[in-house]
Amino acid sequence: xxxxxxxxxxxxxxxxxxxxxxxxxxxxxxxxxxxxxxxxxxxxxxxxxxxxxxxxxxxxxxxxxxxxxxxxxxxxxxxxxxxxxxxxxxxxxxxxxxxxxxxxxxxxxxxxxxxxxxxxxxxxxxxxxxxxxxxxxxxxxxxxxxxxxxxxxxxxxxxxxxxxxxxxxxxxxxxxxxxxxxxxxxxxxxxxxxxxxxxxxxxxxxxxxxxxxxxxxxxxxxxxxxxxxxxxxxxxxxxxxxxxxxxxxxxxxxxxxxxxxxxxxxxxxxxxxxxxxxxxxxxxxxxxxxxxxxxxxxxxxxxxxxxxxxxxxxxxxxxxxxxxxxxxxxxxxxxxxxxxxxxxxxxxxxxxxxxxxxxxxxxxxxxxxxxxxxxxxxxxxxxxxxxxxxxxxxxxxxxxxxxxxxxxxxxxxxxxxxxxxxxxxxxxxxxxxxxxxxxxxxxxxxxxxxxxxxxxxxxxxxxxxxxx
Amino acid sequence: xxxxxxxxxxxxxxxxxxxxxxxxxxxxxxxxxxxxxxxxxxxxxxxxxxxxxxxxxxxxxxxxxxxxxxxxxxxxxxxxxxxxxxxxxxxxxxxxxxxxxx
Numbered sequence: 001x002x003x004x005x006x007x008x009x010x011x012x013x014x015x016x017x018x019x020x021x022x023x024x025x026x027x028x029x030x031x032x033x034x035x036x037x038x039x040x041x042x043x044x045x046x047x048x049x050x051x052x053x054x055x056x057x058x059x060x061x062x063x064x065x066x067x068x069x070x071x072x073x074x075x076x077x078x079x080x081x082x083x084x085x086x087x088x089x090x091x092x093x094x095x096x097x098x099x100x101x102x103x104x105x106x107x108x109x110x111x112x113x114x115x116x117x118x119x120x121x122x123x124x125x126x127x128x129x130x131x132x133x134x135x136x137x138x139x140x141x142x143x144x145x146x147x148x149x150x151x152x153x154x155x156x157x158x159x160x161x162x163x164x165x166x167x168x169x170x171x172x173x174x175x176x177x178x179x180x181x182x183x184x185x186x187x188x189x190x191x192x193x194x195x196x197x198x199x200x201x202x203x204x205x206x207x208x209x210x211x212x213x214x215x216x217x218x219x220x221x222x223x224x225x226x227x228x229x230x231x232x233x234x235x236x237x238x239x240x241x242x243x244x245x246x247x248x249x250x251x252x253x254x255x256x257x258x259x260x261x262x263x264x265x266x267x268x269x270x271x272x273x274x275x276x277x278x279x280x281x282x283x284x285x286x287x288x289x290x291x292x293x294x295x296x297x298x299x300x301x302x303x304x305x306x307x308x309x310x311x312x313x314x315x316x317x318x319x320x321x322x323x324x325x326x327x328x329x330x331x332x333x334x335x336x337x338x339x340x341x342x343x344x345x346x347x348x349x350x351x352x353x354x355x356x357x358x359x360x361x362x363x364x365x366x367x368x369x370x371x372x373x374x375x376x377x378x379x380x381x382x383x384x385x386x387x388x389x390x391x392x393x394x395x396x397x398x399x400x401x402x403x404x405x406x407x408x409x410x411x412x413x414x415x416x417x418x419x420x421x422x423x424x425x426x427x428x429x430x431x432x433x434x435x436x437x438x439x440x441x442x443x444x445x446x447x448x449x450x451x452x453x454x455x456x457x458x459x460x461x462x463x464x465x466x467x468x
Numbered sequence: 469x470x471x472x473x474x475x476x477x478x479x480x481x482x483x484x485x486x487x488x489x490x491x492x493x494x495x496x497x498x499x500x501x502x503x504x505x506x507x508x509x510x511x512x513x514x515x516x517x518x519x520x521x522x523x524x525x526x527x528x529x530x531x532x533x534x535x536x537x538x539x540x541x542x543x544x545x546x547x548x549x550x551x552x553x554x555x556x557x558x559x560x561x562x563x564x565x566x567x568x569x570x
Contacts, residue, residue, distance in 0.1 A: 086529075145499065148470040148473075151469045
């Protein structure tokens with residue numbers, strides 16, 4: 001058996017950052033392997049982009065269809081594309097282990113480029129685990145992949161995505177029943193101090209205003225400065241209640257779509273033990289990278305929202321920049337070529353990212369959602385409440401990892417993806433220690449569940465290699 | 469509840485599968501989670517701790533609230549594509565009786 005050729009670059013994630021990176025590297029003749037968990041390229045932002053219908057295109061709009069050339073370009077290049085590949089272990093030695101169609105495989109790359117994107121920030125509020133409550137992103141994925149649209153849904157939270165989804169629901173003929181928005185007028189005035197810096201992104205600002213105008217025109221009820229949001233129901237969501245200016249409202253609905261922005265998906269970067277930093281504005285950890293996307297490990301780069309939330313366009317630029325840098329490190333291109341071909345990209349990235357301080361200030365998540373109290377579930381998988389986590393501190397719990405021993409927080413199948421940030425925040429509040437020092441859960445492989453059969457298939461491959 | 473933007477009425481463009489014995493027809497290349505939501509199912513699994521019901525939350529393979537059983541293996545319904553004749557069931561909870569912790 002001839003051993004498969006070792007890829008120069010393994011790209012994990014086929015969203016805007018991963019697609020751009022793979023394309024950039026393959027363009028220079030590098031051997032590229034592109035792994036993605038979904039059946040088709042695009043990531044979450046451009047999900048199903050190569051198969052979406054004309055009607056879906058119209059509903060989802062130009063920011064969605066903008067991803068089509070990027071995804072289509074992959075087929076024109078010589079790239080070893082691996083769809084339906086779930087990566088569950090990455091090593092600093094360049095080994096990437098993944099499952100594909102029920103078989104586990106391990107490949108070694110000279111350089112690993114992580115483009116694992118973002119996931120929705122946890123939205124721990126009473127009732128958020130009830131059936132019928134989803135992330136706003138989940139509803140958008142249903143629209144992109146299956147042409148399904150939520151009927152009489154209530155959108156709650158804050159962030160630009162909330163308006164985009166509302167506008168898409170209106171275009172699909174199913175406007176949301178109401179929008180419950182947590183941002184306050186204080187946040188609005190605070191954000192205005194960043195509006196000058198956001199000027200290079202005036203087109204995006206204008207787009208946002210147009211979305212809001214569209215929502216207004218459709219007559220969708222908007223409640224701003226909402227607090228005490230609670231989803232009511234016994235076996236499933238039945239209603240949502242909240243307070244605005246001291247008055248409590250209640251809206252009947254069986255579908256609630258929550259959103260409080262997105263945070264980097266750091267499962268792989270954490271499992272690798274790479275250096276991370278707490279972002280005070282975005283209230284989350286992100287891996288530390290240099291201007292070229294290189295992490296604290298020489299052979300590992302990170303591009304896109306996985307390195308810090310800056311959006312799809314920035315992800316695309318960052319993917320190309322990181323790929324170019326990786327090839328320079330591998331001596332496939334010279335550092336002069338790298339500097340030359342990334343100069344304009346870095347400029348575009350800076351311009352595109354200029355809107356972030358404004359957006360981060362305007363849509364900052366409220367403290368009651370960042371640091372919930374009472375019986376609100378924090379760890380969805382093991383049903384550990386905010387009170388539980390707080391009580392562990394009084395018992396001597398020193399950090400996120402110890403909450404596992406105290407009450408199984410973060411030990412369910414999601415492996416802390418939807419409670420990690422909240423546990424860090426709560427422990428920081430209870431102990432008075434900065435989140436940076438509190439740290440986060442230690443993440444270990446397997447990053448996704450692996451069956452014994454899949455593990456055994458890995459052993460069979462190794463045996464064959466040994467005996468051949 | 470979720471509605472299709474274009475109702476799929478063409479029987480030649482449908483895939484058939486079962487969920488806890490119930491027959492469901494869906495468009496090709498649909499995830500099990502999307503097909504079940506479209507068929508009006510809201511809860512997919514029971515929590516091992518409390519027995520409470522859960523349905524899909526993230527639709528992108530990260531929350532694990534859409535776990536179902538296919539051929540004896542627990543899988544995420546949102547990252548599993550429906551194929552003809554697929555037999556999907558809710559994961560049996562041996563220690564739970566009528567949804568309550570025993």
